[in-house]
Amino acid sequence: xxxxxxxxxxxxxxxxxxxxxxxxxxxxxxxxxxxxxxxxxxxxxxxxxxxxxxxxxxxxxxxxxxxxxxxxxxxxxxxxxxxxxxxxxxxxxxxxxxxxxxxxxxxxxxxxxxxxxxxxxxxxxxxxxxxxxxxxxxxxxxxxxxxxxxxxxxxxxxxxxxxxxxxxxxxxxxxxxxxxxxxxxxxxxxxxxxxxxxxxxxxxxxxxxxxxxxxxxxxxxxxxxxxx
Ligand code: NI
Numbered sequence: 001x002x003x004x005x006x007x008x009x010x011x012x013x014x015x016x017x018x019x020x021x022x023x024x025x026x027x028x029x030x031x032x033x034x035x036x037x038x039x040x041x042x043x044x045x046x047x048x049x050x051x052x053x054x055x056x057x058x059x060x061x062x063x064x065x066x067x068x069x070x071x072x073x074x075x076x077x078x079x080x081x082x083x084x085x086x087x088x089x090x091x092x093x094x095x096x097x098x099x100x101x102x103x104x105x106x107x108x109x110x111x112x113x114x115x116x117x118x119x120x121x122x123x124x125x126x127x128x129x130x131x132x133x134x135x136x137x138x139x140x141x142x143x144x145x146x147x148x149x150x151x152x153x154x155x156x157x158x159x160x161x162x163x164x165x166x167x168x169x170x171x172x173x174x175x176x177x178x179x180x181x182x183x184x185x186x187x188x189x190x191x192x193x194x195x196x197x198x199x200x201x202x203x204x205x206x207x208x209x210x211x212x213x214x215x216x217x218x219x220x221x222x223x224x225x226x227x228x
Contacts, residue, residue: 001189002136002143002155003075008065008121009150017061018123020054021086021172027052031087031095042096045163048086050107059083062121062174074195075154076117077181077188079228083107084121084176089132094165100157100177114179115157116188121174122147129169136161154178156185181226191225194218 009017031045048055062084066072082104089095106113120134126146134145134153137160145153155161157177182188198214 001075001185001192002138002145002153003071003192004145004147005069005071005075005152005154006148007150008069008072008152009062011150013061013065014123014150017058017174018172020058021048021088021123024048024052024054027054028088034085036101039095039098039101042098042162044089044093045095046088046090046093050083050085055083055086058086058174062176072152072154075188075192076119076178077191077222079179079181080113082113082115082177082179084174086123086172086174089163089166089171089173091166091168094131095163097160097162099160102157104177113177114183115177116180116183116185117154117178118157118159118161119152119154119176119178120145121150121152121176123149123172123174124170125149129166129171131164131167132171133164134161135164158185181228182222183227184225187221187225191218191222194221 027049028046029049031043031047032040034047034050035043048058063081066081100115100118102115104113104115126148132146136143136145136155147153180188182191194214195218198211198218201211
């Protein structure tokens with residue numbers, strides 16, 4: 001399931017983040033530094049060194065915005081978030097078709113981290129660059145995402161995806177992974193749909209007994225499918 005999260009960052013947070021990235025200097029390194037064998041052959045971009053001081057400041061802006069985003073919580077059911085990373089594609093840069101590595105080492109703790117969901121947070125106004133579309137393949141075909149600055153797309157890490165070459169301007173973005181409480185995308189999607197339906201019923205003041213039953217059903221399925 002692909003989920004579009006509008007306005008994860010507000011204008012003030014975007015300004016703060018872009019200011020930090022614009023002045024990051026030599027913390028910008030070749031994106032292949034963190035790519036696996038498959039990714040390195042097709043990855044042409046720059047990214048912020050994940051151990052640089054500036055990375056920590058940028059990561060905390062994004063992580064705290066996600067922690068207070070109810071749509072993100074409902075859709076991703078996060079167990080843990082990989083420290084967000086930041087990349088930049090100038091003219092001629094892109095990232096060919098690949099599947100993200102299934103397990104990564106957490107850069108701060110060294111523990112293993114299973115990538116269930118991939119997330120791209122767009123940081124550049126789409127009018128300022130051409131190309132740079134995020135194309136994601138799922139069972140229903142190819143979806144293209146080029147979202148307003150501050151918006152995020154969340155998609156299963158099992159998906160084949162690519163960033164088409166930038167032909168004008170600069171595409172600045174943030175990306176991260178989520179290890180979800182519910183590893184299976186199909187199960188997580190059912191929970192997301194059920195949660196949405198219960199919230200709508202709550203807002204409409206529908207029959208209380210039925211709502212209580214559905215809320216109980218949600219939690220009992222969550223308990224059944226959670227892996228901690
Ligand atoms: Ni990727």
